Amino acid sequence: MATIRPAARADLDALFALELQTFPEESYGEIALRQFIDLFPGLFFVAEDAGTIAGYGLGGIDQQGQGWVLSLGVSPAYQGQGIGARLFDAVLDALRGTGAIRLTVIPDNVRAVTLYERKGFTTEARVEDYYGPGQHRLVMVRLTPDEPR
Numbered sequence: 001m002a003t004i005r006p007a008a009r010a011d012l013d014a015l016f017a018l019e020l021q022t023f024p025e026e027s028y029g030e031i032a033l034r035q036f037i038d039l040f041p042g043l044f045f046v047a048e049d050a051g052t053i054a055g056y057g058l059g060g061i062d063q064q065g066q067g068w069v070l071s072l073g074v075s076p077a078y079q080g081q082g083i084g085a086r087l088f089d090a091v092l093d094a095l096r097g098t099g100a101i102r103l104t105v106i107p108d109n110v111r112a113v114t115l116y117e118r119k120g121f122t123t124e125a126r127v128e129d130y131y132g133p134g135q136h137r138l139v140m141v142r143l144t145p146d147e148p149r
Contacts, residue, residue, distance in 0.1 A: 002047040002054045014053040022073035045090040047083045054078040057087030059095050067095030069103035104137040
């Protein structure tokens with residue numbers, strides 16, 4: 001069973017490989033992942049199974065003090081084992097008390113949208129071209145992060 005723990009600089013190579021595998025068309029670069037480890041040390045988690053990084057969850061806090069789930073990725077070899085839900089819970093717990101937690105998701109990613117809805121998120125908006133032409137996203141929000149999931 002995978003262990004959830006904070007991400008560390010030593011995980012960077014494995015995180016970048018996982019990022020490319022999981023999000024081949026819109027990956028965070030290695031520099032961004034390195035900066036996230038430094039900027040959000042209490043909001044960046046990995047799932048580790050027998051020395052292998054099986055997934056990660058990343059949160060952040062914006063200038064208004066509201067929480068964001070920035071990314072959640074699980075290696076295809078580990079999907080369907082509840083690792084994504086456990087990582088998501090770790091990020092949500094770390095963002096507790098921010099007043100609102102938001103995230104973006106590709107509108108047709110039914111698996112992710114279903115997970116987020118189960119965790120109390122609702123669709124706040126659909127934004128066309130969120131990240132550029134053809135990069136549409138749903139913005140989802142959970143306004144009561146201190147409520148039980």
